[in-house]
Amino acid sequence: GENVEQHPSTLSVQEGDSAVIKCTYSDSASNYFPWYKQELGKRPQLIIDIRSNVGEKKDQRIAVTLNKTAKHFSLHITETQPEDSAVYFCAASRYGTGRRALTFGSGTRLQVQP
Amino acid sequence: DAGITQSPRHKVTETGTPVTLRCHQTENHRYMYWYRQDPGHGLRLIHYSYGVKDTDKGEVSDGYSVSRSKTEDFLLTLESATSSQTSVYFCAIREATNEKLFFGSGTQLSVL
Numbered sequence: 207g208e209n210v211e212q213h214p215s216t217l218s219v220q221e222g223d224s225a226v227i228k229c230t231y232s233d234s235a236s237n238y239f240p241w242y243k244q245e246l247g248k249r250p251q252l253i254i255d256i257r258s259n260v261g262e263k264k265d266q267r268i269a270v271t272l273n274k275t276a277k278h279f280s281l282h283i284t285e286t287q288p289e290d291s292a293v294y295f296c297a298a299s300r301y302g303t304g305r306r307a308l309t310f311g312s313g314t315r316l317q318v319q320p
Numbered sequence: 321d322a323g324i325t326q327s328p329r330h331k332v333t334e335t336g337t338p339v340t341l342r343c344h345q346t347e348n349h350r351y352m353y354w355y356r357q358d359p360g361h362g363l364r365l366i367h368y369s370y371g372v373k374d375t376d377k378g379e380v381s382d383g384y385s386v387s388r389s390k391t392e393d394f395l396l397t398l399e400s401a402t403s404s405q406t407s408v409y410f411c412a413i414r415e416a417t418n419e420k421l422f423f424g425s426g427t428q429l430s431v432l
């Protein structure tokens with residue numbers, strides 16, 4: 207099955223700096239890569255996703271890049287703000303191919319220092 | 321919240337007792353999932369369902385069973401709870417037209 211590894215496990219940045227979280231996946235057939243944000247005590251919520259036919263996707267201050275050859279994808283947050291502090295999870299799955307479920311990385315705790 | 325309700329929100333139980341967690345959805349989604357969340361492990365898939373009476377195992381299914389007798393309800397049962405099953409359990413639904421997963425609020429389960 208799919209295996210997703212995520213780094214770093216914790217990340218501390220100063221407000222206004224950029225943050226980058228990286229994930230690698232093992233199944234070359236995976237083609238859907240979402241990112242979830244989980245605030246303390248809350249449910250994970252989807253913040254951005256990308257499919258393998260696209261190399262990069264942006265939504266305001268967040269962006270995701272995908273390198274299919276290397277089987278890794280990254281989340282980029284620019285101009286970080288204290289409200290970006292949360293745990294972020296990457297995930298992977300095979301979109302549109304039979305029975306499937308998201309496989310998640312182990313999470314990155316991002317702390318934005320004011 | 322995609323119309324997902326999990327119950328109970330918190331539960332404390334003793335080792336060896338059976339426990340059932342409920343996930344209820346109001347939007348007639350076909351695909352439903354149970355994940356557990358533990359520090360350092362992220363979210364791990366326990367079981368999932370593709371419709372009424374159609375379920376499949378995930379990567380950490382040992383010690384758990386599920387049932388889906390109605391579209392709106394997906395039940396997770398710990399047959400004989402162990403301390404290693406202390407965790408936060410999240411139910412999720414997936415929309416039919418895309419891969420987006422929406423989570424319920426979670427159930428904090430403590431097995432003493």
